[in-house]
Amino acid sequence: MRSRYAPILFFSAVVIAVQLLTFTTDRQQYLTQLTMTGYYSLVIVGLCMLMGYAGQISLGHAGFFAIGGYVSAFLTTYDLMQHKANPLIGLFSRAGLIVTVQDLYGGDALVFHPWAACIAAILVTVLISYVIGGPVLKLKGHYLAMATLGFGTIVYKIVIGTSFFGAADGLSDIPGFKLLPGLEVSGKTPVRIQNYYISWGMVALAMLLLTNLIHSRAGKALRAIHSAEDAANAMGVNTGRYKLNIFVLSAVFAAVGGVFLTHYNGGIGPSEASIMKSVRYVAIVAIGGMANLWGALSMGIILNFFSLRGYFGSYDDAVFGVILILIMLFAPEGLLRREVFQGAKKWLSGRRKTEGQKA
Amino acid sequence: MALGPPEDRGPKSVTILDVRNLNKRFGGLQAVGDVSFSVQQGSIKALIGPNGAGKTTLFNLLSGVLPPDSGTINFNSTEVQGMEPYQVAAKGMSRTFQHIRLFTHMTALENIMIGRHMHSRAGFFAGMLSLPWTRKEERSVRERALDIMSFLGIADFADTEATSLAYGQQRALELGRALACEPKLLLLDEPAAGLNMRETAEMAKMISRIRDTGITVLLVEHDMSLVMNISDEIVVLSYGQKIADDKPLAIQKNPEVIKVYLGEEHA
Numbered sequence: 001m002r003s004r005y006a007p008i009l010f011f012s013a014v015v016i017a018v019q020l021l022t023f024t025t026d027r028q029q030y031l032t033q034l035t036m037t038g039y040y041s042l043v044i045v046g047l048c049m050l051m052g053y054a055g056q057i058s059l060g061h062a063g064f065f066a067i068g069g070y071v072s073a074f075l076t077t078y079d080l081m082q083h084k085a086n087p088l089i090g091l092f093s094r095a096g097l098i099v100t101v102q103d104l105y106g107g108d109a110l111v112f113h114p115w116a117a118c119i120a121a122i123l124v125t126v127l128i129s130y131v132i133g134g135p136v137l138k139l140k141g142h143y144l145a146m147a148t149l150g151f152g153t154i155v156y157k158i159v160i161g162t163s164f165f166g167a168a169d170g171l172s173d174i175p176g177f178k179l180l181p182g183l184e185v186s187g188k189t190p191v192r193i194q195n196y197y198i199s200w201g202m203v204a205l206a207m208l209l210l211t212n213l214i215h216s217r218a219g220k221a222l223r224a225i226h227s228a229e230d231a232a233n234a235m236g237v238n239t240g241r242y243k244l245n246i247f248v249l250s251a252v253f254a255a256v257g258g259v260f261l262t263h264y265n266g267g268i269g270p271s272e273a274s275i276m277k278s279v280r281y282v283a284i285v286a287i288g289g290m291a292n293l294w295g296a297l298s299m300g301i302i303l304n305f306f307s308l309r310g311y312f313g314s315y316d317d318a319v320f321g322v323i324l325i326l327i328m329l330f331a332p333e334g335l336l337r338r339e340v341f342q343g344a345k346k347w348l349s350g351r352r353k354t355e356g357q358k359a
Numbered sequence: 360m361a362l363g364p365p366e367d368r369g370p371k372s373v374t375i376l377d378v379r380n381l382n383k384r385f386g387g388l389q390a391v392g393d394v395s396f397s398v399q400q401g402s403i404k405a406l407i408g409p410n411g412a413g414k415t416t417l418f419n420l421l422s423g424v425l426p427p428d429s430g431t432i433n434f435n436s437t438e439v440q441g442m443e444p445y446q447v448a449a450k451g452m453s454r455t456f457q458h459i460r461l462f463t464h465m466t467a468l469e470n471i472m473i474g475r476h477m478h479s480r481a482g483f484f485a486g487m488l489s490l491p492w493t494r495k496e497e498r499s500v501r502e503r504a505l506d507i508m509s510f511l512g513i514a515d516f517a518d519t520e521a522t523s524l525a526y527g528q529q530r531a532l533e534l535g536r537a538l539a540c541e542p543k544l545l546l547l548d549e550p551a552a553g554l555n556m557r558e559t560a561e562m563a564k565m566i567s568r569i570r571d572t573g574i575t576v577l578l579v580e581h582d583m584s585l586v587m588n589i590s591d592e593i594v595v596l597s598y599g600q601k602i603a604d605d606k607p608l609a610i611q612k613n614p615e616v617i618k619v620y621l622g623e624e625h626a
Contacts, residue, residue: 067480198485209487215492216486217479217500224462224473231460234422236448236477291464 004215007294008208018110019193030194032187032302038199039261044300045293046253047281053214055226056137059278060148061254063155065351066273067128068121069262070159070254073171075117076263078164079103080110092116092198099174114177118259122252130244131233135348137243152278160270170269177263185263192331195264202260203297208254222246226291257270276317280307283324287335295336301350363440366574373400375544375575376421381440383416383599390416391427392599398544398592403566403576405586406498408596409619414555415457418548421577422454435543449477451543453531457552457579461521467532468517471504473537496567507535510573528560531565538569545569547578550586563589587611593620 022030022075042326047061080098083089089110092098097116103109112120138145159165185198186193213219224232225239233239262268271277284303288296303320306312312319327334378396383391391413398404406414419425421432423444432440439447439555453474462470478501481493508514511531516524520533530550537545550566563585570576570589580586586593586607593610595603597619603610610616 014562212484212489213487216489217476217481217497218483218486220465220473221476223465223469227463227465230444230455231412231423231462232473232607234424234448234454234456235536236445236453237472237473238443238445249483264440 001106004211005208008204008211011207012204015197015204019146028192030309031192033305034243035192035196035199035264036308038196038203039257039264040304041203041297042152042206042260042290043254043281044284045210046250046257046288046303047202047286048285048293048296049210049213049222049253050246050250051282051285052289052293052296053219053226054222054243055142056243056247056283057147058247058250058274060132060146060150060152060155061250061281062123062273062275062277063152064129064251064254064268065258065261065277066155066159068218068258069272070165070258071121071124071260072114072117073262073268074165075112075120076114076175077111077171077173080112081108084110086321104173111175114175114263118177118256121255121259123252124250125255128279129248132243132252137240137247137323149278152273153273156270156273156275159273166269168270170267171262171273172267173185174262174266174268176187176262176266185260187264187266188284191285199260199264202256207293207297214293218242218245223291238319239268266309266344275328276320280317282319283320283327286327287323289336292334292336295334299336308311363596371534374398375400375435376577377431377433378430379433381417381418381420381432382428383413383419384428389599391420393430394592394596394599394601395430396601396604398575398577401573403570403589404590405590405593406579407581407583407586407593411598412596413599414596415548416599418454418546418579421447422452422546426515448540448542451536451541452546453540453542453544454546455530455537455548456549457548458463459526459529459533460530461532461536463520463522465521465529466507466518467521467524468501468504469520470532471507471539472500474507474536475500475503478525479538485581487569494576498500504539507539511535511540512615526553530554530558530562532567534565539573542574544575544577545582547576549581550581551580551582559585606614 016250018034019031021029037053043061047058050056050058051306065137080089089098097113098110099113100108101111132151136144136151139147146333160168176188178184179198181193185195187195221232221237221242224235224237225242229239258268258272284300285296307316373395373462378397379395380389397597406417408414416425420440422429423439423442423446426441430440431438434450434452437450439452441449460471481496485493485596505514505517508517511530511534513531513535516528521529524532534547536548539549547566551562554562560583566576566578567589590607593603593605593607594601595610595613595616602619603613605613
């Protein structure tokens with residue numbers, strides 16, 4: 001039973017090894033893209049739970065990522081000074097939710113504390129995903145894909161068309177997120193290594209939570225829904241509620257990724273909400289093997305890192321489109337399926353056994 | 360091993376399921392027309408009839424897959440018509456499927472553990488945090504599921520992927536999954552479909568054993584040897600109408616039943 005945590009330990013070791021490698025080979029600039037990749041990986045593993053395990057597709061996850069990022073960016077930059085007289089602002093201020101910061105011109109500005117903004121972003125995401133998920137998850141297959149695509153489009157249109165979200169420019173000058181004293185999510189060079197570990201620490205934590213979930217009662221119910229929804233319902237699983245819960249949970253994973261990446265980058269633009277981003281997430285989960293968290297995570301790391309390093313050049317979006325088409329044509333169950341791993345494991349152990357018999 | 364709750368093993372005269380004037384129409388087709396019957400607690404009742412008689416539709420109405428157009432389904436003193444399947448299951452009615460509906464990519468044991476879903480409570484947060492009480496609950500669910508697999512004689516296949524089992528074992532597994540729900544009433548939709556004679560005889564024995572543990576059984580079946588051997592009572596449907604409801608021997612002599620099965624000249 002404990003062996004399910006072995007991959008997480010291995011993963012943590014790899015994370016540390018990569019950091020040491022960038023240090024010894026003097027390629028510390030890679031840490032920036034690696035940190036960003038970590039936050040995108042949160043979206044990937046959350047979407048993998050929804051798609052691979054519960055069998056529900058979402059082509060709107062960039063929308064949830066953007067909701068998280070934009071809510072947090074807006075609340076931590078919007079100056080409340082002019083509303084200072086509002087008793088609600090006073091109340092928030094006394095509760096420590098609102099802090100005074102220096103604006104660009106050296107004057108005082110009243111903005112929400114990043115923690116308050118982060119929690120607000122998560123609450124907004126939960127609310128929106130519940131409202132959207134309720135009716136939308138009654139649909140199946142490509143109808144569900146189209147409905148979530150519609151949701152993604154709406155979020156994109158809203159952020160690109162709203163002036164206080166910075167329209168096409170997005171929001172910038174987002175302050176760092178001081179998680180704890182001495183621990184700050186921001187893109188400043190002195191905290192680069194720290195941020196690498198914050199990002200990948202969160203991915204490791206996400207993997208731990210989701211690994212537990214997969215093996216739990218709820219995880220089994222989700223897998224049952226994936227393979228025979230009517231039978232799961234007949235066995236007493238409230239399939240509608242389970243689908244909604246996993247939809248909300250994976251939306252929250254995406255939103256948390258958005259919140260942290262926005263603080264790390266110091267800004268967010270409408271491209272984060274674009275449909276091509278959603279397609280990219282779906283393509284990565286598909287190539288990773290659908291019901292395979294580690295497969296999706298590893299493909300997400302490789303492809304996002306290459307994309308962020310600019311290896312795909314101007315074909316960036318096209319690469320993910322082509323990947324999706326090829327996967328759907330030739331390996332609709334994904335490349336890194338669990339069966340492939342199990343097959344390899346069986347083959348290896350079988351070989352060891354026969355060798356043992358010979359000896 | 361006792362599968363049912365002990366308080367259910369009362370005298371046989373108690374009605375556990377009472378169906379009154381049930382109707383279901385699909386467009387111009389009256390799939391179930393004004394059907395009424397009842398099932399006594401602790402008995403095995405069979406539902407037979409030619410193809411298209413409305414047996415599966417009736418099962419779907421009972422288990423909540425379809426809502427009836429009118430009529431009542433009183434199960435264990437609760438009206439369950441119009442409820443969702445998972446709510447009907449929670450009341451103590453669980454079912455198997457004519458075309459096996461096992462969970463693929465899950466082991467046989469995990470399939471049975473899904474049957475224990477209603478009798479455990481760990482949710483998303485408890486599952487993600489893997490709290491001590493959820494791990495304990497998971498262990499007891501696993502043990503109970505293994506007990507059921509032993510009862511059905513398929514415990515050796517606990518870790519085999521469900522869909523790679525032999526057909527007869529898959530049928531047994533479906534039965535086990537339904538039993539794991541601890542039903543008061545078990546609905547079996549053609550439990551012997553696709554089984555050979557020996558397997559059918561084993562299935563008949565198994566169904567009798569399940570009844571002996573105190574679980575009431577209502578089954579749809581085409582295999583007459585199975586139906587006549589184990590049923591206490593039989594309901595015959597034809598074109599959505601009930602044409603007979605009696606003991607097996609009386610059903611065999613019923614001219615109406617002979618007519619729908621063999622044609623006018625045999626009646």
